[in-house]
Amino acid sequence: MPTNNIGKGLHIACPSPEHPFTPAWTNPNNINLWVKRDDLLHPIISGNKWRKLRQALEQLPGSCDRIISFGGGYSNHIHALAFCCQKLGIPLHAIIRGDYSANPSPMLQDIQTWGSTIEYVNKLTYQQRHDPAYLQQLEQRYPDAVIIPEGGSQQQALAGMADMLGELTQTYDYILAPVASGGTLAGIIHGLTQTVDCQSTKVIGIGVLKGQGYLENLVSGLLPLSPCTNWHIEHDFHFGGYAKSTDALLQFCQDLNQQYQLPLEPVYSGKLFWAVRELLAKGIFPPNSKILLLHTGGLQGARKLVLPD
Ligand SMILES: *Cc1c(COP(=O)(O)O)cnc(C)c1O
Numbered sequence: 001m002p003t004n005n006i007g008k009g010l011h012i013a014c015p016s017p018e019h020p021f022t023p024a025w026t027n028p029n030n031i032n033l034w035v036k037r038d039d040l041l042h043p044i045i046s047g048n049k050w051r052k053l054r055q056a057l058e059q060l061p062g063s064c065d066r067i068i069s070f071g072g073g074y075s076n077h078i079h080a081l082a083f084c085c086q087k088l089g090i091p092l093h094a095i096i097r098g099d100y101s102a103n104p105s106p107m108l109q110d111i112q113t114w115g116s117t118i119e120y121v122n123k124l125t126y127q128q129r130h131d132p133a134y135l136q137q138l139e140q141r142y143p144d145a146v147i148i149p150e151g152g153s154q155q156q157a158l159a160g161m162a163d164m165l166g167e168l169t170q171t172y173d174y175i176l177a178p179v180a181s182g183g184t185l186a187g188i189i190h191g192l193t194q195t196v197d198c199q200s201t202k203v204i205g206i207g208v209l210k211g212q213g214y215l216e217n218l219v220s221g222l223l224p225l226s227p228c229t230n231w232h233i234e235h236d237f238h239f240g241g242y243a244k245s246t247d248a249l250l251q252f253c254q255d256l257n258q259q260y261q262l263p264l265e266p267v268y269s270g271k272l273f274w275a276v277r278e279l280l281a282k283g284i285f286p287p288n289s290k291i292l293l294l295h296t297g298g299l300q301g302a303r304k305l306v307l308p309d
Pocket of ligand 1: 077179181182268298
């Protein structure tokens with residue numbers, strides 16, 4: 001087990017709660033749902049972003065004078081990282097897709113308050129965020145910086161997701177989580193390979209953007225050679241693309257919040273829970289299966305979204 005001193009310093013509330021969830025949904029196979037509330041790990045640091053950043057922040061070299069990372073204008077990753085950086089006294093240089101300088105989102109306003117510097121880049125430049133040549137230029141500009149990829153999805157993210165599995169109080173037949181940059185799902189899959197549950201627990205990702213093939217490659221690319229193939233991604237629940245939504249989805253999020261005190265946002269967790277409701281109704285899970293839904297947090301990103309009446 002890691003010492004996790006940084007987490008203590010940041011008052012990360014590990015382990016996060018794990019509780020049964022019994023919505024009044026069509027459930028012909030009598031499936032038992034549980035929720036792992038990583039949204040409650042910290043009031044500001046978004047759940048799965050903490051998990052993914054934990055090891056990278058613990059292993060920063062002493063020479064590190066800055067962290068550089070990438071995200072959109074509402075990025076939960078940039079928000080979480082900027083808060084951690086302020087607490088750790090390390091400047092964050094955030095490379096943001098699109099020019100929000102005239103009208104910064106609540107997320108961008110927060111990170112400016114926390115002392116991050118922001119570099120707005122256009123779509124074309126942003127597309128180079130994984131290119132070795134572009135990254136080399138950044139290294140030349142900032143020789144002692146540590147570069148963390150978009151979403152915090154890198155090899156070091158896997159260990160933090162394993163922390164989440166280590167907190168579980170029982171074994172599950174399925175673990176479900178949303179997928180965008182892939183680190184969360186890869187970490188769950190990899191964490192399971194280190195336990196006997198690799199064979200008995202299946203992992204299902206819910207793609208939150210249009211990315212059949214692409215998302216699978218992101219996840220596989222993060223996995224070390226691993227014998228665990230008990231996973232797949234569902235692609236029917238992206239609602240047209242990343243951060244795309246419908247009134248029905250917004251209403252669903254609001255209803256779950258009101259009926260079950262379960263705060264959801266429509267970009268990630270709303271799509272996950274919606275997918276689960278549909279999959280239960282279809283009866284695709286064997287009778288009496290035990291399913292864990294990972295609530296990955298992300299509520300800050302929804303601050304500006306208008307809910308229907
Ligand atoms: C970033 C994020 C995800 C997606 O996780 P990936 O590791 O990028 O696939 C899911 N949920 C929330 C709340 C997020 O902020």
